[in-house]
Amino acid sequence: MKCDDNLVTWPELVERCESIQRMRDYDLAHERSLALLQILNDMLTMSNSNPTRTFDENDDSSDRRARHSTSSSREKSTHMNTSNSSSSILNTHEALHDKEARTRASLQLRELAFIPIKSRPQELNGINLIWMGDKYSNRLFKPKDVLSQQYEQLICSTWPIAEQSKLNQEQIIITKQVEHFLALDDTTKIELKDILKQLDEISKLSIVNNSGTVTYNHQATSKYILDMSYAIYDYIQSFCFLHLQKSNEFEYRSSAMSSNQLEQTMRDIREFFSQRRLIYFTDPSSTDTYLFLSVSQLLWQSPTRLSTKISNHLKPYYYSIPTSLQKEYKHFFLDLLQIKSQLDGKDLLNIIEQIKKKYGTKPIDKDDLNLLQNIYTLLIEQYSNVFHTNIQLYLPNVDCVLQPGSNLFFYPFEREQICKWKNALY
Secondary structure, X not given: OOHHHOOOOHHHHHHHHHHHOOOOOHHHHHHHHHHHHHHHHHHHHHHHOOOOOOOOOOOOOHHHHHHHHOOOHHHHHHOHHHHHHHHHHHHHHHHHOOHHHHHHHXXXXXXXXXXXXXXXXXXXXXXXXXOHHHHHOOOOEOXXXXXXXXXXXXXXXXXXXXXXXXOOOOOEOOOHHHHHHXXXXXXXXXXXXXXXXXXXXXXXXXXXXXXXXXXXXHHHHHHHHHHHHHHHHHHHHHHHOHHHOOOOOOOOHHHHOOHHHHHHHHHHHHHHHHOOOOEEEOOOOOOOOOEEEOHHHEEOOOOOHHHHHHHHHOOOOOEEOOHHHHOOOHHHHHHHOOOEOOOOHHHHHHHHHHHHHHHOOOOOOHHHHHHHHHHHHHHHHHOHHHHHOOOOOEEEOOOOOEEEHHHOOOOHHHHHHHHHHHXXXX
């Protein structure tokens, strides 16, 4: 539907959008909504261009009238309807450049429910992540109550997302200029609590058993959720550190906060993360595509050979932030979440305590036995001072059950026998 075929003024467009709210058939209302959004885009394109006057349609000068006076009356009669039509088009074109009428229409349209919302994307099929649009199927929304698709990864669990294109088609319905005209790209709508709510939903992520009608694609879903997580980290980092904010991307509410308010907000965010396993990133050494980790499991270390060796030997209790993320999220991890920048002997002893609590009087498995060996190697090489304290240290006995070191004895001639017992156990 082209604007030149359905020329309307700003008040007429508002009137047509109002009529959608009275339609009971959703499919018809949806089709009409898409058509009006196309017309709106054409109107904005025309309104944003400079008014032009062409010879054929817009030249109403005396020279033109003089030229036409030499024509026959029959020719005038033939072109009478064309002239009237051209005059009407000209008036509408001129009306589109009425800035006051355009501004008024923009504000009025934001209060009318005529925006279709996006359906759940295929990447989120088969998981329990809330998609706000699922709650409002077959319903049109007011522009003030929805957001552009470009913010989908930040707030899809807390805000309905505007449908940007026709289903199964690449044709864009809601263009950038339409988004701006209807304030669908107004980032001041987004509050920090919306972002944290989205993150909270991600932390509850799990695969949902279904009847087979929905296909779960692990690779596509993992990438989508990973991108979503990093988009949220980007937002939170920029929200808390004003010098990272880019004026052409978001208008953050934190820019209007006092320093005390911002400090309190950062403390609240830190508390939020401390209670959830929310840090999400891929781990090349794991068979899983991704991991949810608590803040206490994260370790910030410079990418040296020694640090990489240490972090690889301490999983799953500590994970070093990947080098690829260290530069981009330095403020987020170090300054906001205040994760550990390096380990000390107490951290290693704490791992030993956790392993002891995990097994109690049961034999430890092969992986944790190797982990325990790595920990004691690190303690001997780097933190030998812990052995001069009264801290209780646990070691595996011949049955691989952890016992206080003071209760164990080691005889050299038993070494071969111990190795045989270990091999029998594993």
